Amino acid sequence: MIDINDLSKSYGNKEALQHLTLQIKPGEIFGFLGHNGAGKSTTIKNLVSIIQPTSGSITVDGLELSEHRQEIKQKIAYVPDTPDIFLQLTAAEYWDLLAAAYDLSESEVKARRQKLVELFNMGLHVDETIASFSHGMRQKTVLIGALLSEPDIWILDEPMQGLDPQAAYDLKQLMKAHAKKGKTVIFSTHNLDTAQQLCDELAILKTGKLIYNGSVKNLLAQYENESLEEIYLQMAGRQGDGHLVDDIEGDINE
Amino acid sequence: MNKRQLGALLAVNLRLVNPQATDRYRKKGKNGTELTNKLKLQFLTNTFIFLAIYGFTMFSIDFSKMPGMFTFYVGLFVLLGISQSISGLYNVFFAGKDINSYLPLPFRQNEIFLSKVLIVAFNVFPFTLPLLIAFFLTGWHSGIMIPVSLIMSLVVYLFIMTIIFMFCALVVFSLTKTKVFREHQNLVMNGLMGISMVIAIGGIMLMNNSNNYTATGARYDRSVISIFMPIFQIFNVPVSVNSGISWLGLLVLLAVFGGILKYLIVPQLSEQLTTVNSASLNRSNQRKAVKRQGLNANLDSYNWQLLKEPNLLLQVVMNSIMIPVIFIISFSFAKLPSNLPLKWIGVFFVGGIAFSSFTTNQSALVSNLISLDRANFEFVRSLPISMKQYLHRKFLFGYLMQIILNVVIVIIMSVVLKAGLVMALALICGSAWGTYLMSLHYFSRDYRLRLTNWTNVTELFNRGGGNLGMVATMFASVFISVIIVVAYSMLLINTPWAAMINIIALAVILVVSWLLLRHYRVKFWSQFD
Numbered sequence: 001m002i003d004i005n006d007l008s009k010s011y012g013n014k015e016a017l018q019h020l021t022l023q024i025k026p027g028e029i030f031g032f033l034g035h036n037g038a039g040k041s042t043t044i045k046n047l048v049s050i051i052q053p054t055s056g057s058i059t060v061d062g063l064e065l066s067e068h069r070q071e072i073k074q075k076i077a078y079v080p081d082t083p084d085i086f087l088q089l090t091a092a093e094y095w096d097l098l099a100a101a102y103d104l105s106e107s108e109v110k111a112r113r114q115k116l117v118e119l120f121n122m123g124l125h126v127d128e129t130i131a132s133f134s135h136g137m138r139q140k141t142v143l144i145g146a147l148l149s150e151p152d153i154w155i156l157d158e159p160m161q162g163l164d165p166q167a168a169y170d171l172k173q174l175m176k177a178h179a180k181k182g183k184t185v186i187f188s189t190h191n192l193d194t195a196q197q198l199c200d201e202l203a204i205l206k207t208g209k210l211i212y213n214g215s216v217k218n219l220l221a222q223y224e225n226e227s228l229e230e231i232y233l234q235m236a237g238r239q240g241d242g243h244l245v246d247d248i249e250g251d252i253n254e
Numbered sequence: 255m256n257k258r259q260l261g262a263l264l265a266v267n268l269r270l271v272n273p274q275a276t277d278r279y280r281k282k283g284k285n286g287t288e289l290t291n292k293l294k295l296q297f298l299t300n301t302f303i304f305l306a307i308y309g310f311t312m313f314s315i316d317f318s319k320m321p322g323m324f325t326f327y328v329g330l331f332v333l334l335g336i337s338q339s340i341s342g343l344y345n346v347f348f349a350g351k352d353i354n355s356y357l358p359l360p361f362r363q364n365e366i367f368l369s370k371v372l373i374v375a376f377n378v379f380p381f382t383l384p385l386l387i388a389f390f391l392t393g394w395h396s397g398i399m400i401p402v403s404l405i406m407s408l409v410v411y412l413f414i415m416t417i418i419f420m421f422c423a424l425v426v427f428s429l430t431k432t433k434v435f436r437e438h439q440n441l442v443m444n445g446l447m448g449i450s451m452v453i454a455i456g457g458i459m460l461m462n463n464s465n466n467y468t469a470t471g472a473r474y475d476r477s478v479i480s481i482f483m484p485i486f487q488i489f490n491v492p493v494s495v496n497s498g499i500s501w502l503g504l505l506v507l508l509a510v511f512g513g514i515l516k517y518l519i520v521p522q523l524s525e526q527l528t529t530v531n532s533a534s535l536n537r538s539n540q541r542k543a544v545k546r547q548g549l550n551a552n553l554d555s556y557n558w559q560l561l562k563e564p565n566l567l568l569q570v571v572m573n574s575i576m577i578p579v580i581f582i583i584s585f586s587f588a589k590l591p592s593n594l595p596l597k598w599i600g601v602f603f604v605g606g607i608a609f610s611s612f613t614t615n616q617s618a619l620v621s622n623l624i625s626l627d628r629a630n631f632e633f634v635r636s637l638p639i640s641m642k643q644y645l646h647r648k649f650l651f652g653y654l655m656q657i658i659l660n661v662v663i664v665i666i667m668s669v670v671l672k673a674g675l676v677m678a679l680a681l682i683c684g685s686a687w688g689t690y691l692m693s694l695h696y697f698s699r700d701y702r703l704r705l706t707n708w709t710n711v712t713e714l715f716n717r718g719g720g721n722l723g724m725v726a727t728m729f730a731s732v733f734i735s736v737i738i739v740v741a742y743s744m745l746l747i748n749t750p751w752a753a754m755i756n757i758i759a760l761a762v763i764l765v766v767s768w769l770l771l772r773h774y775r776v777k778f779w780s781q782f783d
Contacts, residue, residue, distance in 0.1 A: 078358040086352070093286060
């Protein structure tokens with residue numbers, strides 16, 4: 001169980017996250033939705049110890065994150081929003097590094113790694129440097145690394161970005177299977193269809209504030225005959241400037 | 255301490271600081287542990303080669319009879335070690351972009367700390383190896399058996415380097431805990447590195463000028479720097495109370511610094527890195543909009559922004575000026591005669607060229623400007639602008655920066671050495687021309703070895719032969735330059751045909767320059783036509 005209590009984060013004068021309080025239960029796929037700069041990645045970076053909150057706290061299974069980082073990190077697999085990390089390493093070397101970080105034995109990871117490599121079609125590239133990969137291949141490399149260790153909590157920041165349809169489908173299946181085992185999947189996305197397909201619970205953020213927290217089913221029930229996209233745009237989208245697209249399109253046509 | 259985790263972190267960092275060697279080995283099919291072992295072996299081999307070179311250069315100095323010279327050497331390289339360590343530690347812990355990738359992973363704090371400090375050590379060792387040689391030679395000349403002297407010098411060298419690293423880590427980590435640092439990170443760190451550099455250069459100049467050569471027996475020596483005398487006594491009178499006290503002093507320093515680090519700094523490492531990381535994101539990235547006319551003005555502005563990479567400028571100034579100056583001071587003992595006649599103008603011009611070949615090295619700005627572009631460089635290729643114009647503008651920008659640095663130093667040197675106006679002008683002109691030729695060489699080298707996915711500027715400086723390569727090039731430059739300048743001077747002194755010799759020298763410079771200009775026009779610039 002993850003408890004986020006009154007979490008705020010400011011960057012200088014800009015409040016990126018304001019008094020966020022929510023609970024994420026085991027066995028749940030939890031999605032963060034929001035425009036760019038809404039606070040999704042800030043929340044995730046707080047959860048994975050990349051940054052510290054300005055105020056508020058996070059507890060994981062009753063342990064305060066600021067006091068038990070090492071233990072909590074051991075329970076988390078994280079995929080960053082940009083997969084441009086450890087570019088000088090080959091894919092295999094990167095996975096070895098993660099195996100060492102999570103202290104996994106060779107026998108523990110070998111079979112699982114092989115299956116993941118096969119699943120994401122990376123077999124021909126294990127000994128190539130990450131720097132030489134396309135965005136999608138980097139994303140697959142980072143995903144395989146995160147899934148190697150089978151920790152309880154997966155935190156995936158826009159994990160579908162750059163993935164081919166097959167890989168995206170497979171990842172969704174893996175996320176569902178992980179949650180089914182009673183473990184937790186937290187992810188952020190801009191893709192509302194993906195959110196609708198996967199999420200048990202949603203948090204919609206707008207300029208750092210939580211504007212909805214609950215199940216997708218409840219949200220859809222509140223707005224009859226409207227799609228998640230329409231509902232989301234009503235809640236988080238721009239107000240009263242629908243003419244902008246027409247203006248730009250008009251300019252182009254001229 | 256989990257050895258496996260430490261090994262994995264070290265393996266990653268070894269690849270980061272040796273990008274070119276890593277690529278070379280990868281092309282030969284080396285990967286994983288095999289590659290790591292190759293990189294370690296390369297480091298060891300280079301270290302031995304350098305020990306041999308330093309040993310050869312310093313072999314004739316009998317430090318055992320010159321305590322002043324011994325303490326001067328120790329002071330010189332301790333100061334160099336401190337300034338290099340401070341910038342190195344800040345670089346790997348707070349300026350490198352890779353630390354963010356470690357933060358979410360369950361590595362233990364002491365493993366991250368040790369792996370990073372070891373990488374700093376790998377970078378600092380090549381510059382401080384003369385210390386080891388000085389220790390060994392002193393012990394050997396004082397009558398200690400060679401194997402014992404070797405072991406003693408190695409132990410004392412490692413003790414001193416460890417004390418330096420711990421002291422510097424303490425300075426850097428204590429500073430990064432302050433509120434002032436969190437609010438003004440770049441300003442504080444640039445200030446610290448600036449101060450450490452000024453102290454190092456100031457200290458070196460002070461030591462160099464306090465050479466009231468005093469007669470000790472039949473030999474001439476520098477004034478003793480008393481703070482380093484205990485180290486001299488360890489090697490000069492190994493079996494004595496003074497030597498015992500010196501050993502004890504080193505052990506106490508190790509214990510005190512080690513204790514502070516172990517109990518006060520390392521346990522809070524993750525927390526501190528996360529805090530600093532948060533603070534760095536807090537800073538505003540807004541800049542006042544300035545309207546610029548034309549492509550060149552926009553390119554100049556863009557190139558100027560590239561210099562704002564944290565820590566870059568100081569590293570550049572440090573590596574391209576301070577280290578060459580230290581090496582010139584420590585390995586050349588020539589003094590400048592006063593009231594030189596006009597016939598010496600050519601020697602000064604050549605001296606200027608030689609000086610620029612020390613300072614315009616692989617760490618200079620012009621040698622890294624293309625790689626500083628990162629992925630922008632490939633993107634620019636897709637834009638409808640001339641690549642030749644783009645690179646030419648970049649080159650001019652880099653050359654301008656380098657020439658400003660070099661000319662300022664040459665002017666200071668001319669004033670300190672009391673060179674006449676004409677000789678100073680010849681030195682400046684030689685430096686400006688030499689800088690141009692060297693800039694051409696290193697700019698095209700940057701293109702050839704360009705690295706656009708670096709995470710830390712140190713990776714850029716370590717391309718090619720790495721730090722050891724840089725020291726080797728510097729040594730070769732000093733060696734060849736000294737031979738040329740001495741030979742030229744000897745010809746002027748010992749033959750009556752000064753004008754003829756100067757004309758021949760001018761002709762040689764013109765021909766060599768023309769050949770170099772043609773080479774870079776054909777081999778480098780023409781590929782962008």
